[in-house]
Amino acid sequence: MAAAEEDSLRSVSIAFSILDCFALTPELGPSAVAREVGIAKSTASRMLAVMASRGILERREGGRYRLGLRLFEYGQLALFRLNLFEISVPILADLRDRVRDLVQLGIPVGAEILFLDRFEAQNLDLRFHGEAWRRVPAHSSSSGRAVAAFNPAVARTVFEAGLIRRTRYTVVDPRRLSEILVQVRERGYASTDEELEEGISSVAAPVLVTDEQGVRAVAAVSVVGPSRRLRRGGTGTIGAHVQDAAHRIGIALSA
Amino acid sequence: MAAAEEDSLRSVSIAFSILDCFALTPELGPSAVAREVGIAKSTASRMLAVMASRGILERREGGRYRLGLRLFEYGQLALFRLNLFEISVPILADLRDRVRDLVQLGIPVGAEILFLDRFEAQNLDLRFHGEAWRRVPAHSSSSGRAVAAFNPAVARTVFEAGLIRRTRYTVVDPRRLSEILVQVRERGYASTDEELEEGISSVAAPVLVTDEQGVRAVAAVSVVGPSRRLRRGGTGTIGAHVQDAAHRIGIALSA
DNA sequence: CGCTGCGTTCGCCCCTGGCGAACGGTCGCG
DNA sequence: CGCGACCGTTCGCCAGGGGCGAACGCAGCG
Incomplete structure (x- = not known):
């Protein structure tokens, strides 16, 4: 499932690959994400933080994350559009x-x-x-x-x-x-x-x-x-x- | 509405700011996006292309874009999660x-x-x-x-x-x-x-x-x-x- | 108590990603 | 018709951002 990715706009691709991770597992931390996507743990940590600050993800107790409300809203918007x-x-x-x-x-x-x-x-x-x-x-x-x-x-x-x-x-x-x-x-x-x-x-x-x-x-x-x-x-x-x-x-x- | 953005992970922030643009207007091209977000037209063009390749956006006739099905799917997932x-x-x-x-x-x-x-x-x-x-x-x-x-x-x-x-x-x-x-x-x-x-x-x-x-x-x-x-x-x-x-x-x- | 795993932080160095300019096409107006 | 304004795309450049690895503090576990 992984690999064979177009890696132009590296960080953007990573961001959405991270989202894809959450399709399989409800809640993930930086380590798991890093493993899944194939990036450094530190990078994953930073990414998750940014996405959480935008409401795309939601930060949970203990530094784990799950899909955020913003995504739900985007979905409604897409449904409409x-x-x-x-x-x-x-x-x-x-x-x-x-x-x-x-x-x-x-x-x-x-x-x-x-x-x-x-x-x-x-x-x-x-x-x-x-x-x-x-x-x-x-x-x-x-x-x-x-x-x-x-x-x-x-x-x-x-x-x-x-x-x-x-x-x-x-x-x-x-x-x-x-x-x-x-x-x-x-x-x-x-x-x-x-x-x-x-x-x-x-x-x-x-x-x-x-x-x-x-x-x-x-x-x-x-x-x-x-x-x-x-x-x-x-x-x-x-x-x-x-x-x-x-x-x-x-x-x-x-x- | 714009400005006052945290610009760590620049390109990722840009990507989601672009998504936000589509909350207001159903269909946008690179120029409009660039104006709205405050980036170069070429950057917007590249971004849109990458997001379209991931199904986040959908490319329409004439190089304009709209929200994509993937976003709709993420929404369903978020609803569930x-x-x-x-x-x-x-x-x-x-x-x-x-x-x-x-x-x-x-x-x-x-x-x-x-x-x-x-x-x-x-x-x-x-x-x-x-x-x-x-x-x-x-x-x-x-x-x-x-x-x-x-x-x-x-x-x-x-x-x-x-x-x-x-x-x-x-x-x-x-x-x-x-x-x-x-x-x-x-x-x-x-x-x-x-x-x-x-x-x-x-x-x-x-x-x-x-x-x-x-x-x-x-x-x-x-x-x-x-x-x-x-x-x-x-x-x-x-x-x-x-x-x-x-x-x-x-x-x-x-x- | 060590060991392993976690999430976070820091500094570095390279490379990527954002910019500006140039290009080709299309539209609309004079 | 032809000019200009605008579009979306492409290219090359250069710098600073971002991904990496290492180190840190902390839990949980044997």
């Missing part, structure tokens, strides 16, 4: 009209999926409205699988968090989940069948983006509905629609 | 039990408030469930006002976006909103009365954080309910509860 909502709203509304079920846009937050937006069809069961989750475990949701299959960092977090059982259908065996993720990569979309809640199924596709770091999923589009109806409609057809919507959002994001 | 949910869930659940109404946690995204989590009381009207907003205009929501009152950058965005009318009670006069924000700062909490939807009122308090940059709001806790019930309960009492919850989250965030 990338026009994620403006881009996705018409696409998701269109998808909802096609599948006539609940459509959601979710992003990974740790080992959970946080739903940012939701589009409800007219003919939905009322019981859905009552049980309106904001966050769900990634391993037992189609959105989570869609993202994890195309984002190693997320997958790692999911496996590390552990696969807790939600229903008797929930996949809790890591090996089994790995196989599922392989299938997801092959098919291009993910699904769950009563794994989060009995009687409820879902289909999701990853929103993929491409940049210098490669291709990875940053979000997912999902369709949720009663297992009976989703099965009747055929997850294949829905899968295609969901995939199309997610793909279009990905394209627009990078435009 | 700051334990915002773990911290807020018990506090919000407690608040819900006190006020026995809908409790929400929201963050600013541009001129809108995005609700991250929601806690519903048992005795809620069913109509609420149907109309479950994810995002609302900041100017006509109590959460938006709570954040804007304690975060100049957000306030700026809100005023620039324009105050669109939602109901006949919506405050659409910028001057009037300014006065309201002053009141919010004085009282410590914000409220709206049928401004987003007729018959619905809300009370919100800012989640404040303190660091080297000063004090500012990064989120808001709000209580929403039928205007009748909220008025009966007295917004003052609810305000105190909401303020307390928001305060506790803020404290825990910086712990």
Whole structure:
């Protein structure tokens, strides 16, 4: 993972490499960072101090650091500036009209999926409205699988968090989940069948983006509905629609 | 706004100052950045290129740049690592039990408030469930006002976006909103009365954080309910509860 | 009690990173 | 049309900043 770095603007590259370290470990001190990035301990110490003074990192007891609030704010700003909502709203509304079920846009937050937006069809069961989750475990949701299959960092977090059982259908065996993720990569979309809640199924596709770091999923589009109806409609057809919507959002994001 | 910068680790400080530039303007080129930060145009050009190569920024047509997806991902990571949910869930659940109404946690995204989590009381009207907003205009929501009152950058965005009318009670006069924000700062909490939807009122308090940059709001806790019930309960009492919850989250965030 | 690890501090010396100038392109106005 | 103003990019230079290593003080542990 390390090495092969363009080292123009050395210190700037180092700074962001340091940020990347915190993707894997919540809290780090200068020594660990120095080891990880391949710089002198003293340099790491200085770097961390500067970044902490800007709120990018947060200094904790004992000279260790963690990601700071400023980063969280930058994220909100980026979310806004990338026009994620403006881009996705018409696409998701269109998808909802096609599948006539609940459509959601979710992003990974740790080992959970946080739903940012939701589009409800007219003919939905009322019981859905009552049980309106904001966050769900990634391993037992189609959105989570869609993202994890195309984002190693997320997958790692999911496996590390552990696969807790939600229903008797929930996949809790890591090996089994790995196989599922392989299938997801092959098919291009993910699904769950009563794994989060009995009687409820879902289909999701990853929103993929491409940049210098490669291709990875940053979000997912999902369709949720009663297992009976989703099965009747055929997850294949829905899968295609969901995939199309997610793909279009990905394209627009990078435009 | 500029100047008075600690200039140890010059280039790193510059890099993050550049990021700050994009808080105000969506898209910038080297010249503009150089002017803003006070560096040479060539330096800005190089910096932007490096940051773009890391996905922090995104290069657009014509050598201009905007915030990149990587920043969005860092934000998600920070959200996770700051334990915002773990911290807020018990506090919000407690608040819900006190006020026995809908409790929400929201963050600013541009001129809108995005609700991250929601806690519903048992005795809620069913109509609420149907109309479950994810995002609302900041100017006509109590959460938006709570954040804007304690975060100049957000306030700026809100005023620039324009105050669109939602109901006949919506405050659409910028001057009037300014006065309201002053009141919010004085009282410590914000409220709206049928401004987003007729018959619905809300009370919100800012989640404040303190660091080297000063004090500012990064989120808001709000209580929403039928205007009748909220008025009966007295917004003052609810305000105190909401303020307390928001305060506790803020404290825990910086712990 | 030593040993190992941590985080911090200091001084040095080299190299990188910031600067200014020059270049090519584009736009808009006279 | 052509000039000028502005843009983004590139180049070479030179100095001072920054990364390094060593030394320090401190915990934790065997």
